[in-house]
Amino acid sequence: MFIPKRILFQKNTLNYEIGKNIYNFFKDNENIEIVELNNNRVKDKIPGDGIYDFYREGKNTLVVGVHSGIKFQSCKPSAHYQLPLFSGCIGQCEYCYLNTNLGDKPYMKVNVNVDAILEQAQKYIDERLPEITIFEGSATSDPIPTEPYTHSLAQAIKFFSNSSNGRFRFVSKFTDVDSLLDIKHNGNTEIRFTLNTNKIIKDFESRTPSMEKRIDAAIKVIKAGYPMGLLIAPVFLYEGWKDDYRNLLLHLHNKLPEDIAYPITFEVISHRYTTRAKNIILEAFPQTTLPMIDEDRTFKYGQFGYGKYVYGKEQIREMKNFFEMEINDIFRNKEIKYII
Numbered sequence: 001m002f003i004p005k006r007i008l009f010q011k012n013t014l015n016y017e018i019g020k021n022i023y024n025f026f027k028d029n030e031n032i033e034i035v036e037l038n039n040n041r042v043k044d045k046i047p048g049d050g051i052y053d054f055y056r057e058g059k060n061t062l063v064v065g066v067h068s069g070i071k072f073q074s075c076k077p078s079a080h081y082q083l084p085l086f087s088g089c090i091g092q093c094e095y096c097y098l099n100t101n102l103g104d105k106p107y108m109k110v111n112v113n114v115d116a117i118l119e120q121a122q123k124y125i126d127e128r129l130p131e132i133t134i135f136e137g138s139a140t141s142d143p144i145p146t147e148p149y150t151h152s153l154a155q156a157i158k159f160f161s162n163s164s165n166g167r168f169r170f171v172s173k174f175t176d177v178d179s180l181l182d183i184k185h186n187g188n189t190e191i192r193f194t195l196n197t198n199k200i201i202k203d204f205e206s207r208t209p210s211m212e213k214r215i216d217a218a219i220k221v222i223k224a225g226y227p228m229g230l231l232i233a234p235v236f237l238y239e240g241w242k243d244d245y246r247n248l249l250l251h252l253h254n255k256l257p258e259d260i261a262y263p264i265t266f267e268v269i270s271h272r273y274t275t276r277a278k279n280i281i282l283e284a285f286p287q288t289t290l291p292m293i294d295e296d297r298t299f300k301y302g303q304f305g306y307g308k309y310v311y312g313k314e315q316i317r318e319m320k321n322f323f324e325m326e327i328n329d330i331f332r333n334k335e336i337k338y339i340i
């Protein structure tokens with residue numbers, strides 16, 4: 001659970017139930033600075049000049065806000081739309097795509113106008129009838145660490161459980177799932193977990209739970225009957241990677257219950273970076289040991305007009321073969337979505 005160092009309530013957010021819940025949950029904690037803003041300017045209230053300090057202070061800040069505007073961003077290919085309940089994340093993964101895309105907003109932001117957001121989701125669902133419309137809850141955030149006191153995911157899960165044509169999905173590295181387990185979901189929400197080896201977690205995923213704890217949370221979610229998927233990412237090809245990733249898969253398999261309601265889905269993504277991301281990472285984490293030597297990689301033009309440095313063809317082939325063989329060998333009720 002995220003215990004912030006400071007909470008910034010944007011204008012009018014204390015009039016909403018979630019705003020009140022957050023306030024009541026933390027109001028007696030003397031270690032937390034609570035600020036009620038009469039505008040929406042949060043940056044002035046977060047100390048730190050330059051990316052390095054601002055990033056660290058931002059990661060300890062919770063902003064309570066209102067999602068403005070009614071349009072949702074599209075979210076291809078994983079869903080039709082983003083569900084804008086949150087943005088930002090408390091984790092400090094050095095390679096995180098949010099460093100590049102939300103670099104000036106490193107803080108976790110919770111939007112309190114969930115009713116209005118879900119009403120808008122319903123409009124999108126109606127527009128696409130009779131098709132199914134999928135909403136992604138983690139396009140720009142990891143939404144779980146604030147759930148124990150916001151209950152926003154719970155509200156969304158309940159909403160989609162009654163929806164004939166709307167579906168919800170989100171992905172997390174965090175483990176605060178207990179309050180989601182007894183909710184009626186009707187299989188309309190898919191919860192995915194991002195896994196990695198403990199070496200990678202220790203080296204690059206600061207402030208996130210261990211591999212074992214993430215697997216325990218995934219097992220709880222499976223036992224609660226949710227569709228559950230695993231994102232193994234980013235895969236790094238370091239010395240001994242095969243042993244470590246095999247152990248991860250075996251550990252998961254050993255914990256799985258006999259009967260699972262839906263096949264476990266696997267998505268496996270190798271590490272890649274852009275020059276822009278690399279420059280930001282080097283500023284936010286000057287001591288990083290992330291493997292980002294351009295000469296060791298292959299440059300590949302991406303679909304969004306900028307290029308990425310990826311592992312070489314042979315290495316990717318070896319990685320694909322490895323995961324395909326191991327997943328097929330170890331798991332029965334599963335679906336490999338892609339390995340890239």
Ligand code: SF4
Binds near residue numbers: 088092093173
């Ligand atoms: Fe980024 Fe995910 Fe790590 Fe959060 S947990 S910092 S969203 S990679």
